[in-house]
Amino acid sequence: MTKTHPRHTLHPQLAERIRKVPGKPAEDLTARDFDPLTEPYGPHEDWELAIDDREVPGPETPIPVRVYRPAEPASSPRPCLVWMHGGAWVGGDLDMPEAHETARGVAGRADAVVVSVDYRLCSAEVRFPAPHDDVLAAYRWVRDHAADLGIDPARIAVGGASAGGNLAAGAALRLRDEGETPWQALLIYPLVHAPLPEPSDELAAALAKLPPPFRLPTEYLDQVFDPYLGDVPIEAAPPYAFPGLAKDLSGFPPTYIDNDEFDYLRSSGELFTDQLRSAGVDVEQALSTGALHGHLNLVGLDTAHATLDRMADRLRKR
Template sequence: MTTTRPPHTFHPQLADRLSKFSDQSADSVTARDFEALAEPYGPGEEWELVIDDREIPGPGPRIPVRIYSPAVPASFPRPCLVWLHGGGWISGDLDMPEAHETARGVAGRADAVVVSVDYRLCGKGVRFPAPHDDVVAAYRWVRDNAADLGVDPARIAVGGASAGGNLAAGAALRLRDEGKTPWQALLLYPALHALLPDPSDELATALTQLPAAFGLFTPHLGQVIAAYLGDTPVESASPYAFPGLAKDLSGFPPTYVDNDEFDHLRSSGELFTDQLRTAGVDVEQVLSAGVPHGHLNLVGLDTAHATLDRMAARLRKR
């Protein structure tokens, strides 16, 4: 862990805001409470980018995407990240900080093209594999249109946060099986197992520091997984739905996993990292200290900036 703070202490800028949750239960917390937690921690970053909203062909309805390209022309094709926001497969959009600010920050830092994908959300008859199919279709579209996008077809990564991290890993697994393995996968605090692995003793200790309101993953994770899988029992879910179920991860792309210190999903990210290493995959695992789940939504927080720096550094590699 790279931090000057003792383990299991919250980031100083977060501590005061989190204290307001100390007497609230998970059922009593409102959306406004979480919005207040995520109000900007500093000024927004400015980047010279061209931002283009489009709709591309999909396996169902057309898929909205938002393309972030550096404004300065390049004499060579740029790397690309196909990016997927979180939201438990049932919420989230291209405007949320985890989508928009992440895409802007990575494109600007890495001199890269970022394609943010508004995959179908589950509910009202939509379930797996619809969002998964949308992500795979978006990746293929970027690959097929690399020249028009100014993208190097050999350097197209797929990445996402939380449920988006799940979708990114599932797409990488399917594309590997099709012989079109992505350049790399960037997985931020991902949900990769249908049944959450038991936490390590260290993680269990960290989780005791979370306000009860953040225990939402234990009572509600099953509900969002049910919305994602529909009638499919978790025990028989496809590895494309939960890549932690895959029996063979060899050939998975080089992977970056970024876990949040105070996050029930950290046990999934840590176990998947071990599974990848056992399969011989090149994997880098980082612990973002002092933050709960979803720190890319905390605009202006230095921890979020550090994550964007690491993501950009991977995209700049040739």
């Protein structure tokens, strides 16, 4: 695979929007301050899909899922992606672009079925392994209902973005251990290590070019883990919570990892790529140049479309 050499230049559309965000430190900003960044960059894509909201059995409560299927009948069972949105384990839902637009875009491009999972979000009452257990239950429901969903049970992938990528990777690791290895894993800007690995010199140089609102203090990054782990210290986190801590990754499913160029979490995605390769896993890595963390939430951005193209290509051709 040809190595991508970053230029450390923000995507021009992103750079234009970033100039509209108040130039305050990240800890002083509110979600409303970032509204200019998340407004659509282009029209929503038009796909002929049947979209169905369901509830599937969960370990404690029913799990809402949304099933996306191409409207045209298929001559043979389709591949499937079980998909998890991000949101730092505490936010996000089936309607956010990273869930809805990603599922629509992949299903349409790949002529595949996508099942988007509304796992339990962490709170004072909900901690790991609750969301992890929900993902496992949803994956197994999809596999057990493959015929009803029109999918090939041998071609069910797991995938997710950011915290959803963490959950997808953790589920893949546990399924491997229980003799149910998924077909493949699609991990988009995932966070799979705790603490976050130190950035390479190249990544540090990229992060240094970010405007002040996007420079995250170390204490903020450390706090991201608290709602997920609760009272469990980071050094005691189990591998299913952070798969990059696993001592043995051999037998992990073939994996696609897509990292953002200007993203603190890129250090985790890059290290996980190296770990998988060292374990003999078939892994493909892509770098979304010019992009900030979470680019699948930016509707109409060409960088998001390119990631969806690569994800769909994995489902079509693998």
